[in-house]
Amino acid sequence: MGFVIFLVGLVGVVFGMWGIYTDAGRARFDEMDGLYPMFSALLGGILVLVSIIVIYYRSR
Numbered sequence: 001m002g003f004v005i006f007l008v009g010l011v012g013v014v015f016g017m018w019g020i021y022t023d024a025g026r027a028r029f030d031e032m033d034g035l036y037p038m039f040s041a042l043l044g045g046i047l048v049l050v051s052i053i054v055i056y057y058r059s060r
Helices: 002-021 023-028 035-058
Strands: none
Touching: 002 023, 002 035
């Protein structure tokens, strides 16, 4: 379970970094100043942290 949460969070972070830091991503999400990628990266980072906690407690 924790590994799946980690992968979903990682995909969110990668999508956010693509949308914020590449020319193609900025051109694709220019209508809202990149809010979708920004929130995707934020939520992905939170999911990665939660997955680390879940994996730690399930391994005990």
